[in-house]
Amino acid sequence: MxxxxxxxxxxxxxxxxxxxxxxxxxxxxxxxxxxxxxxxxxxxxxxxxxxxxxxxxxxxxxxxxxxxxxxxxxxxxLEHFTNLFKDPDFFLILKNALVISLLNIVIFPVPIILALLLNELRSQIYKKIVQTIVYLPHFMSWVIIVSLTYLFFSSEIGLVNKAIEALGSGPLQFLFDSSYFYPLIVGQELWRSVGWGSIIYMAAIAGVDVALYDAAKIDGAGKLKQIWHVTVPAIVPTMIILFILQLGSTLDVNFEQLYLMQNPSNTHLSEVFETFVFKIGINGAEYSYSTAIGIFKSVVGLVLVLGTNYLANKKGHEGIW
Structure with missing residues (x-):
């Protein structure tokens, strides 16, 4: 054997x-x-x-x-990566992408607040009406949203400027004054995404044990304290996961929105990696250079996800793994 x-x-x-x-x-x-x-x-x-x-x-x-x-x-x-870091426009594009991404992170709590408010509505009919109204912009294309922006804020036919003129003041150059650029794109993103972003938080809130609210009521907690001490801690894991995933797309901004809003007066603020890649990759046929830019963005996103997930786990929270 x-x-x-x-x-x-x-x-x-x-x-x-x-x-x-x-x-x-x-x-x-x-x-x-x-x-x-x-x-x-x-x-x-x-x-x-x-x-x-x-x-x-x-x-x-x-x-x-x-x-x-x-x-x-x-x-x-690595020639294309070297050329990328030597490009005189690189740091301007990087700054614009970081600023716009930071503004999107600033509005991160808004869907949470909306979900908490919707959860407190007792009238189901009114709740469904509000949900339909705030969800609807998500299904609109950026072409429609930018067109509505021009319709409202144009210096010639804009409804907002018509109202300003009716009050005895001159029209404001919302679309051609760079100081209004960031408020406009943040307003567009907020209007389009806040309702849809609240869906996940609504689902998380629906999974909170009702017994916790009953216990809080017995202890004398009012509505605000129930929200702060019961609802918010229950959805913190969801908040952390979505925040980590959003950081992963820090350098990814919406191409359609910025390309349609871009004009000579705001190019120094609206030129980001997506629009730059479109110009040099599609129009300029520099495929290798544009691919190198895409890899750079992906590496930055991966580092941010790994770093944030590590910090979340270190603080005792559950990350994405």
Whole structure:
């Protein structure tokens, strides 16, 4: 009879653990095979349209020629990344992206406040009407939202300026005065996203145990104290996860919004990586350089997500993993 010899005396134990783990994964798959099959189209879609195209990041390290293809293009290493940091417009674009992202983070609590207010409504009919009104802008394209902005704030036909003129004052150059640029884009983002962003918080609030509110009432807590001491702590994990995910897209701003709002008077504020990539990548055909910019943004987002998640776990909160 052949005897199996192990150089490491712990090897049989390790192999048993690996075998047990594999069998556990297989059992879990068989137990929930229906759920896995239901999720299969989404998984395949994610792999095909998210992971497979990542092969294209190779062109950031090449002098890519569409006619030669990836395999036939010249390899240039980190040249495009070096050119990016040497670009005189780089720090201006980086500053604009950070400022706009910071403004979007500042309005982060607004959907939370809206969800808390909606949760306190007792009339279901009124609640549904309000929800419909605040959710509706999310389904509008940025073309419509920017068109409405021009309709309201144009110096010639804008309804706001018409009202200002009716009060005896001259029209204000909302669209061509750079001092109004940030308030306009923040207002647009707030109007479009606040209702939709509150849905997740509404779902989190719905999962709060009613017994906690009953206990708070027995202790003499009013509505505000119930919200502060029961509702808010219950949705803190959701808030942290969404905040971490938002930080991951710090340098990602809305291309459609800024491109449509951009004009010669505010280019020094509205020029961000998305608009810059469009101009040099699509119009200028600098595919490798624009891909390098995309990788830089992704790396910054990854570092912020990992760092914020680490801090959240260190403080005793549950992060995204």
């Amino acid at each position: 052949e005897t199996k010899t192990y150089l490491n005396p712990k090897e049989p134990v390790i192999q048993k653990k690996i075998t047990r783990k594999r069998s556990g994964v297989l059992q879990n798959f068989l137990k929930h095979k229906t759920l896995f099959l239901l999720g299969l189209p989404g998984i395949l879609c994610f792999l095909i349209f998210k992971y497979a195209p990542m092969y294209g990041i190779i062109i950031a390290f090449q002098d890519y020629n569409p006619f030669a293809g990836i395999s036939g293009s010249e390899w240039v290493g």
